[in-house]
Amino acid sequence: MKILAISDLHGSTHKALNNYLDNNKVDLIVIAGDITHFGPAELAEDILNDISSYNIPVVVIPGNCDPHEINSQLDNSKAINIHGKSTTIKNVGICGFGGSNLTPFNTPMEFGEVEIYEELGKIMVQMKDQDIKILVTHAPPLNTNADKLPDGSHVGSESIRKIIEEHKPDINICGHIHEAQCIDKIGETVVLNPGQIMTGGACLIQIDDENNHIDSKIIKL
Structure with missing residues (x-):
C-alpha cells in the first residue's frame, strides 16, 4: 500500500497536489487537518470532494484552524472523517483526533490534554487487531522534531x-507546525510531519503487502 500524507491546506488544495495525483499512483490519501483557514466549513466539503475525485480513498481529520461545525461537512464529503473514530483499509487500522492542544492564539478547535488523552485512549483500542496501526493527529507529539518551532521550543x-x-502505533501522521517537516521516531513509532502543502510538503509511506515493512520519506509535490 502506498499512502500520501499531507496537512495544512488552509483553504486550497494547491495545484502541485493535483499534478502529483495526475502522474503518480497512490492507494490512500491521509489529510492531517487544517483543511480551511478559519472556515467557511462548507469549503472543506468542496476541497475534499475535489481530492476524492481521483477515486482514491481519502481519510481526514480537522485542524485547530477549522471551525467546530466542520465535522458535519467532513461527514457529508466523499472523504472518511476519522476524528474520534477508526477505520480499516486492507490490513491497516487508522484512527484520528483533530484539533490541537491549547495554543496562545485561541484558535477554534483546541482541546485540553486530559480530553485528548481520554478520547485517543478510547479509539486506539479499536485498532488492536490490525497488522498495521496508524494514528493521525493534527497536533504533533511533544518533544520531537515534529513539534519544534524555529526558536527550538x-x-x-x-x-x-x-x-x-x-x-505503540506503527505510524503517527501529524501536522500543525508548518516549519517542522520531518521524519522522527518515538520508540518504534515513526512520526511524520509532512509540513505545509502550500510549500509542496508531503510524505510518502510504502507498506509492503507481504511482510508489512514500512518505508517512509519526505517528498516535494
Whole structure:
C-alpha cells in the first residue's frame, strides 16, 4: 500500500497536489487537518470532494484552524472523517483526533490534554487487531522534531506522546507546525510531519503487502 500524507491546506488544495495525483499512483490519501483557514466549513466539503475525485480513498481529520461545525461537512464529503473514530483499509487500522492542544492564539478547535488523552485512549483500542496501526493527529507529539518551532521550543501535545508510548502505533501522521517537516521516531513509532502543502510538503509511506515493512520519506509535490 502506498499512502500520501499531507496537512495544512488552509483553504486550497494547491495545484502541485493535483499534478502529483495526475502522474503518480497512490492507494490512500491521509489529510492531517487544517483543511480551511478559519472556515467557511462548507469549503472543506468542496476541497475534499475535489481530492476524492481521483477515486482514491481519502481519510481526514480537522485542524485547530477549522471551525467546530466542520465535522458535519467532513461527514457529508466523499472523504472518511476519522476524528474520534477508526477505520480499516486492507490490513491497516487508522484512527484520528483533530484539533490541537491549547495554543496562545485561541484558535477554534483546541482541546485540553486530559480530553485528548481520554478520547485517543478510547479509539486506539479499536485498532488492536490490525497488522498495521496508524494514528493521525493534527497536533504533533511533544518533544520531537515534529513539534519544534524555529526558536527550538517544543509545542506539541503531551497526551499524544503518552498515547504513542503506551499503545505503540506503527505510524503517527501529524501536522500543525508548518516549519517542522520531518521524519522522527518515538520508540518504534515513526512520526511524520509532512509540513505545509502550500510549500509542496508531503510524505510518502510504502507498506509492503507481504511482510508489512514500512518505508517512509519526505517528498516535494
